[in-house]
Amino acid sequence: MNILLWHVHGSWTTAFVQGPHIYLVPVTDGRGPDGRGRAATFPWPATVREVTPAQLREEPVDVVLLQRPHELDLATRWLGGRRPGRDVPAVYLEHNAPAGQVPCTRHPFADRDDLTLVHVTHFNRLFWDNGTTRVHVVEHGVVDPGHRYTGTLARAAVVVNEPMRRGRFTGTDLLPALSEAAPLDVFGMRTEGLAEYLEVPPERCRTADLPQFELHDAMAQRRLYLHPVRWTSLGLSLLEAMHLGMPVVALATTEAVEAVVPGTGTVSTRPEVLAAAVRRYAHEPAAAAEDGARARHAALQRYGLKRFLHDWERLLKEVCP
Incomplete structure (x- = not known):
C-alpha cells in the first residue's frame, strides 16, 4: 500500500513508518x-520515499493520511485533482487536544462522510466535538529504545519545546518551585535562557537541544522524568521515558492519568x-529504579x-477494502 503523509510529528511518524507499506x-x-x-x-526505514509535488501528480496513492486541515486542499492540488475522501481513501489523524472553549470545540473535520477521523488518545476523542464523522482511536506506539535507565x-529530565512561548500550556510557571525539589534538565527546542526567564539559579535549570539518538541516553541518566504539562495530547516523550525505565512525575491532566x-x-x-515525589526520587535511587522498571513494563x-502497528493495519484495511 502507498500511503501519502506529511512529515509533521517526527516521533509519531517514526513509529508509524515501521509498518509494511510504502510511505510517500x-x-x-x-x-x-x-x-x-x-x-x-530519526531512524526511518528505506520504505519512506521523498516525493515532490510534481511527482505526486502521477504517483499511485492508496490512502492519504491528513494531519492538518489545509492538507486536504494541498493533497487535491498535488495529486492532480484526485480528492482525498472521494477519489482516494483518506484518514485524518488528530494529534492535539482541543483549544479555546474546550467542551464545545468543534473539530474542523466534523460531520464528514468521506473520511475517518483518528484520535491518538481517548481523551482527545471525548473532548473534541466530532459531529457525525466516523471516529477511531489508535493509541500511541513507541519504537522501544531499550531499558537504558541508570539514574x-x-x-x-523535562522534555518540552518552546517552554517560554507556550507558558502555562506546558506548565512552565510550575518549574521554579519544582526545581527546588530537584534540579532540572530541560531538553527541547528554544529552551535557551529558560533559567533567566524563570529567575532561578542556572545550576537548578539547565537546557539542551539534542538529536533523538542522544536524547534518550541523556534522559536515562537522570533520576526521573518530570511532565508538568497542563494541556496537550499525551506527550510521546513521556512514553519514551517510561520505555527507558524512568519513573514519572506528572500533572494528572489529559491522558497522563491513563498512561x-x-x-x-x-x-x-x-x-x-x-x-514531594520529585524530592523522594532524587533522594531514593533504589525506589526510582523500581518504579522505573514497572513504568517500562506498563509502557511496553x-x-x-x-x-500500535496492528491497530493501524486493521484500520487501514477497513478504509481501503
Missing part, C-alpha cells in the same frame, strides 16, 4: 513545513504533591510498537 513523504525546495521530506535525526544524576499507572510514578493536580504492554 512530500519534499519541497527549502524543506518548509509542507515539504520537510525524510527526517534528519546516576539526581536531576529531573502513568500506580507503581510507575506519581500523578496529581497538586504541585506540592509532585514536588499498552504503548508497544506491535500493538
Whole structure:
C-alpha cells in the first residue's frame, strides 16, 4: 500500500513508518513545513520515499493520511485533482487536544462522510466535538529504545519545546518551585535562557537541544522524568521515558492519568504533591529504579510498537477494502 503523509510529528511518524507499506513523504525546495521530506535525526526505514509535488501528480496513492486541515486542499492540488475522501481513501489523524472553549470545540473535520477521523488518545476523542464523522482511536506506539535507565544524576529530565512561548500550556510557571525539589534538565527546542526567564539559579535549570539518538541516553541518566504539562495530547516523550525505565512525575491532566499507572510514578493536580515525589526520587535511587522498571513494563504492554502497528493495519484495511 502507498500511503501519502506529511512529515509533521517526527516521533509519531517514526513509529508509524515501521509498518509494511510504502510511505510517500512530500519534499519541497527549502524543506518548509509542507515539504520537510525524510527526517534528519530519526531512524526511518528505506520504505519512506521523498516525493515532490510534481511527482505526486502521477504517483499511485492508496490512502492519504491528513494531519492538518489545509492538507486536504494541498493533497487535491498535488495529486492532480484526485480528492482525498472521494477519489482516494483518506484518514485524518488528530494529534492535539482541543483549544479555546474546550467542551464545545468543534473539530474542523466534523460531520464528514468521506473520511475517518483518528484520535491518538481517548481523551482527545471525548473532548473534541466530532459531529457525525466516523471516529477511531489508535493509541500511541513507541519504537522501544531499550531499558537504558541508570539514574546516576539526581536531576529531573523535562522534555518540552518552546517552554517560554507556550507558558502555562506546558506548565512552565510550575518549574521554579519544582526545581527546588530537584534540579532540572530541560531538553527541547528554544529552551535557551529558560533559567533567566524563570529567575532561578542556572545550576537548578539547565537546557539542551539534542538529536533523538542522544536524547534518550541523556534522559536515562537522570533520576526521573518530570511532565508538568497542563494541556496537550499525551506527550510521546513521556512514553519514551517510561520505555527507558524512568519513573514519572506528572500533572494528572489529559491522558497522563491513563498512561502513568500506580507503581510507575506519581500523578496529581497538586504541585506540592509532585514536588514531594520529585524530592523522594532524587533522594531514593533504589525506589526510582523500581518504579522505573514497572513504568517500562506498563509502557511496553499498552504503548508497544506491535500493538500500535496492528491497530493501524486493521484500520487501514477497513478504509481501503
